[in-house]
Amino acid sequence: MTRRIPVASADLSGAEERYVLDAVRSSWISSTGAYVERFERSFAELCGTRSALGVVNGTLALHLALLTMDLRPGDEVLVPSLTYVATANTVRYCGAEPVFVDVDPDTWCIDPAKVERAVTRRTKGMIPVHLYGHPADMDPLNHVAATHGLWVVEDAAESHLARYRGRRTGSLARIGVFSFYGNKLLTSGEGGAVTLDDPALVHRARMLKGQGMDPDRRYFFPIVGYNYRMTNVAAALLCAQMERADAIVARRRAIFARYRERLAGIPGIGFQPVAPWAEPAPWLFCVTVEEKAFGRSRDGLMAVLAEAGVETRPFFIPVHRLPPYRRESAARGEELPVTDRLAASGLNLPTYNALSDDDVDLVAEAVRGARR
Ligand SMILES: Cc1ncc(COP(=O)(O)O)c(C=O)c1O
Incomplete structure (x- = not known):
């Protein structure tokens, strides 16, 4: 029988086993723990943003980003159609509608020349996807967004460590979104993160991912939130991955x-x-x-x-x-x-x-x- 060559395979040959064992032995296996803190700090540094928040997977990172931008039923969001379905599904999670824009043959990412034509009175934002690791042309996209008062969330799920004009993806818009699924360049099996700079957005995203709890008052929930927290075990894997x-x-x-x-x-x-x-x-x-x-x-x-x-x-x-x-x-x-x-x-x-x-x-x- 010929040997089978898979399309993807995770490389866990560094400190992964040791760090996971350490997390397990410490009994810090939920979402509080030293590895979560270390991951969030290091990943923000890697992306060149002020903050990074670890979450359960890339899909929920996208949902968290859209909730943080206050996407509502009836709103529209411009997205490419050549993407993983989560980019559009998460818009629907919010009751909003994804409007599809063609990609540029020179980047395979959403075409800045075609984005503007798709803007309507209901458009609230856009989600460029850095498809198969190649950055979308962010400057003209950010320009269109600024002209029409739209927000931009980068779907950087596939573009770890990529650069656009010298800057890392994930640092090129209001919020960046990453996936750490098993076939990704950095992986924790399932995992995700949002990257952001604006302290007000960080505050809101942190509350939303932590069931809506007021950070200054335990068990007081001023908003309806979600539990999208990354575990310390997943973060242990990511800390080892980032070292390499x-x-x-x-x-x-x-x-x-x-x-x-x-x-x-x-x-x-x-x-x-x-x-x-x-x-x-x-x-x-x-x-x-x-x-x-x-x-x-x-x-x-x-x-x-x-x-x-x-x-x-x-x-x-x-x-x-x-x-x-x-x-x-x-x-x-x-x-x-x-x-x-x-x-x-x-x-x-x-x-x-x-x-x-x-x-x-x-x-x-x-x-x-x-x-x-
Ligand atoms: C472009 C894109 N967006 C979002 C996601 C969702 O990430 P996850 O599979 O971690 O939920 C993925 C995929 O894995 C993706 O490729």
Whole structure:
């Protein structure tokens, strides 16, 4: 039987086991503890923000960010459709409506030129997503937001340690949102964080994630809050991950460079663009398949790779095509040709620290050999 190469795999080879054991032995396993404090401090420092708050996962980090911005029923939020469904679902959690905007072919992120046209009287904010680790073009997006009095929340779930014009993602808007799911660059299995600067927003977000309790009066709840707190055990994993953040990024960058080299020149195979101002996070390596030139469709290539024991994943199905959203999107007359084209042609190749150079070569050869 051929060896199976997964699309992602967590690297827990540093101090992870020791820190988790330490948390367990200390019996600080809920949401109070030294690791939570250390994680929040270090992650804020890493992102270049004044504060970071640990939460249960990236989806709830998004929800917390939208609650903090006081998103209400009937409001609209501009989002890309080429994203993980949580970006839109959390808008719906608030009773608000996501309005989908096409992506820019040069970044695969929400297109600043198209955002302004989608603004209505009900629009309250926008959520640019740094898709597959590449930052959205934040300056023009922030400009449109300022012009129309909108807030911006960055969905940085996939872009740990990425930079936009020298600044880290997560520090480029009112609130940044991260996921630490098992396939992410930094992981705690499940986990998330919001990053922010404004002390008033930090105060509100802290209350909302802690059941709404008044920080100065125990068991007094002036607002309806939530329990979105990260555990000390998850934070212990993240503290260990962050110690190795540079090494993790370096290994993944090397994998990206090798894929690019080994896959270069295959007719019909395209790569994720990198804007001149971007330093993307090397999350999951992306390729696009142009069926005519390659001789197989994206799904055809995935099937051949699966036969060879190589696990891949297709790009996200556009959210405006999914049952909970397609009727509303069609009623607004949304047409998102770049999103549809990318979603139909893109896939992610295996990307994780323990992937060896030989594995990369094997995957690349399997892609090359699949051409007809
Ligand atoms: C763009 C994006 N937003 C939000 C999330 C949600 O994060 P989580 O899976 O931790 O809930 C993810 C995914 O994992 C994501 O890729």
